[in-house]
Amino acid sequence: xxxxxxxxxxxxxxxxxxxxxxxxxxxxxxxxxxxxxxxxxxxxxxxxxxxxxxxxxxxxxxxxxxxxxxxxxxxxxxxxxxxxxxxxxxxxxxxxxxxxxxxxxxxxxxxxxxxxxxxxxxxxxxxxxxxxxxxxxxxxxxxxxxxxxxxxxxxxxxxxxxxxxxxxxxxxxxxxxxxxxxxxxxxxxxxxxxxxxxxxxxxxxxxxxxxxxxxxxxxxxxxxxxxxxxxxxxxxxxxxxxxxxxxxxxxxxxxxxxxxxxxxxxxxxxxxxxxxxxxxxxxxxxxxxxxxxxxxxxxxxxxxxxxxxxxxxxxxxxxxxxxxxxxxxxxxxxxxxxxxxxxxxxxxxxxxxxxxxxxxxxxxxxxxxxxxxxxxxxxxxxxxxxxxxxxxxx
Amino acid sequence: xxxxxxxxxxxxxxxxxxxxxxxxxxxxxxxxxxxxxxxxxxxxxxxxxxxxxxxxxxxxxxxxxxxxxxxxxxxxxxxxxxxxxxxxxxxxxxxxxxxxxxxxxxxxxxxxxxxxxxxxxxxxxxxxxxxxxxxxxxxxxxxxxxxxxxxxxxxxxxxxxxxxxxxxxxxxxxxxxxxxxxxxxxxxxxxxxxxxxxxxxxxxxxxxx
Numbered sequence: 001x002x003x004x005x006x007x008x009x010x011x012x013x014x015x016x017x018x019x020x021x022x023x024x025x026x027x028x029x030x031x032x033x034x035x036x037x038x039x040x041x042x043x044x045x046x047x048x049x050x051x052x053x054x055x056x057x058x059x060x061x062x063x064x065x066x067x068x069x070x071x072x073x074x075x076x077x078x079x080x081x082x083x084x085x086x087x088x089x090x091x092x093x094x095x096x097x098x099x100x101x102x103x104x105x106x107x108x109x110x111x112x113x114x115x116x117x118x119x120x121x122x123x124x125x126x127x128x129x130x131x132x133x134x135x136x137x138x139x140x141x142x143x144x145x146x147x148x149x150x151x152x153x154x155x156x157x158x159x160x161x162x163x164x165x166x167x168x169x170x171x172x173x174x175x176x177x178x179x180x181x182x183x184x185x186x187x188x189x190x191x192x193x194x195x196x197x198x199x200x201x202x203x204x205x206x207x208x209x210x211x212x213x214x215x216x217x218x219x220x221x222x223x224x225x226x227x228x229x230x231x232x233x234x235x236x237x238x239x240x241x242x243x244x245x246x247x248x249x250x251x252x253x254x255x256x257x258x259x260x261x262x263x264x265x266x267x268x269x270x271x272x273x274x275x276x277x278x279x280x281x282x283x284x285x286x287x288x289x290x291x292x293x294x295x296x297x298x299x300x301x302x303x304x305x306x307x308x309x310x311x312x313x314x315x316x317x318x319x320x321x322x323x324x325x326x327x328x329x330x331x332x333x334x335x336x337x338x339x340x341x342x343x344x345x346x347x348x349x350x351x352x353x354x355x356x357x358x359x360x361x362x363x364x365x366x367x368x369x370x371x372x373x374x375x376x377x378x379x380x381x382x383x384x385x386x387x388x389x390x391x392x393x394x
Numbered sequence: 395x396x397x398x399x400x401x402x403x404x405x406x407x408x409x410x411x412x413x414x415x416x417x418x419x420x421x422x423x424x425x426x427x428x429x430x431x432x433x434x435x436x437x438x439x440x441x442x443x444x445x446x447x448x449x450x451x452x453x454x455x456x457x458x459x460x461x462x463x464x465x466x467x468x469x470x471x472x473x474x475x476x477x478x479x480x481x482x483x484x485x486x487x488x489x490x491x492x493x494x495x496x497x498x499x500x501x502x503x504x505x506x507x508x509x510x511x512x513x514x515x516x517x518x519x520x521x522x523x524x525x526x527x528x529x530x531x532x533x534x535x536x537x538x539x540x541x542x543x544x545x546x547x548x549x550x551x552x553x554x555x556x557x558x559x560x561x562x563x564x565x566x567x568x569x570x571x572x573x574x575x576x577x578x579x580x581x582x583x584x585x586x587x588x589x590x591x592x593x594x595x596x597x598x599x600x601x602x603x
Contacts, residue, residue, distance in 0.1 A: 170473065174447075
């Protein structure tokens with residue numbers, strides 16, 4: 001395995017940080033291998049190149065690993081993850097116009113997602129009554145937290161994401177321009193794009209991702225199951241290198257160094273990266289700043305170990321939004337894709353730390369998530385939907 | 395899954411394939427034009443290029459193509475993935491031109507830098523010609539691009555050498571041929587390219603004023 005060279009695909013986003021730092025700050029070399037970073041422009045490319053073996057591993061949307069492991073899509077190659085690159089990091093950003101409309105429809109504090117979601121339902125109903133085109137929201141991929149966080153938030157307020165609004169997939173670099181041009185009224189995307197929109201004066205950050213779901217896996221390191229089986233020593237070395245890189249990123253002492261490395265790969269200023277990592281975010285042009293280290297979490301045992309409960313959570317989202325049927329077999333497959341065993345084998349089991357919510361997700365609405373009672377959990381939302389629709393109540 | 399009959403199902407297959415609606419999504423206008431030409435030469439008459447990716451899905455729905463070809467360097471490939479979803483906004487399901495048995499063809503397409511999507515229910519053998527043509531045109535375009543880059547590089551080198559020659563002619567009173575011969579000899583002695591020596595001459599002249 002000495003001098004092995006791994007080709008690893010990534011999309012230029014802050015949450016690829018552990019991979020970028022492992023490659024550039026000597027963590028890979030210390031473990032006896034090299035990382036060749038392969039920059040990509042779309043998740044479809046990342047997925048296909050990983051499937052075909054053009055990449056050994058890749059930075060990937062956590063729910064996309066689940067979708068691939070279930071064979072939703074095209075090339076059916078079992079994909080797994082032994083390492084969590086980042087938790088959280090997304091935000092819902094809306095246009096100043098939509099922000100004003102939401103404010104008009106509520107006396108409450110829009111920082112509360114329950115209140116903003118109900119205000120959204122009112123705006124949606126109002127537009128419908130007046131024959132105005134439905135609102136359009138951008139997200140990054142059908143199998144992504146961006147899609148599920150937007151849907152979760154809207155549905156909690158009584159908006160049907162498939163009927164009442166339009167959800168469109170937009171590549172992250174196009175989000176800000178689409179918001180400025182009015183092509184979308186809002187979007188959910190990861191760092192640095194929300195801050196870019198605020199600084200360009202075209203967006204208000206309505207909710208940081210952790211306000212919708214307190215703690216959710218955002219990106220993982222994905223690999224073919226076969227590759228992990230064929231290269232156990234290399235896989236363990238990769239996990240160790242990433243874990244050390246992630247810990248360096250999580251340590252505020254090294255912030256300047258890691259921000260430089262990350263910024264170089266994703267074409268934004270080191271200052272912007274440092275603010276994202278610190279969780280210091282300007283919410284609107286000339287508006288308030290929010291400071292919360294939960295904005296994006298990289299490093300630490302509880303943030304880097306794949307959590308099978310979250311795999312079940314993602315599978316539940318796929319089922320909830322009609323992307324997969326519910327079956328015990330599929331659920332087992334989904335959970336098996338998050339290989340905490342490989343993580344433990346490489347790093348040894350340490351006690352989980354960190355403020356993990358009781359149900360491992362901490363969504364702002366609905367019952368606690370129970371991975372062994374997915375149907376019951378989904379029934380709660382189905383029953384709510386069949387009740388009086390908030391969007392038609394004025 | 396597909397709603398409605400295949401529009402031209404009763405026609406003979408040659409005629410039917412000529413009428414296949416093909417959309418090309420490519421941010422390289424030149425390459426898209428090359429591909430369109432190729433498809434037209436091969437007898438496909440319904441070829442549309444989409445260069446503007448804003449509102450891509452709306453454009454695709456309006457066009458309602460049976461085959462979509464997209465360059466891999468377009469981030470909008472993710473937007474097309476929405477066509478696989480069972481959502482209300484999708485008029486008819488689309489699949490990527492690949493299944494387990496097509497590994498070789500998808501690999502060839504990926505290497506060439508292109509991906510193809512077809513309407514669900516369309517027989518794959520009907521689009522094999524299109525994909526093959528697409529792969530060969532994309533590869534041809536890459537070769538052209540490389541040749542162009544090389545030609546540009548050669549032109550740059552020639553400019554450097556001409557500038558160095560002028561400097562040496564002026565500084566040492568050499569003829570053009572003598573200046574060139576001296577640089578070539580130096581390059582051979584130092585195992586370098588003439589352009590590299592020329593660059594050194596230019597840099598030295600700039601430093602020495």
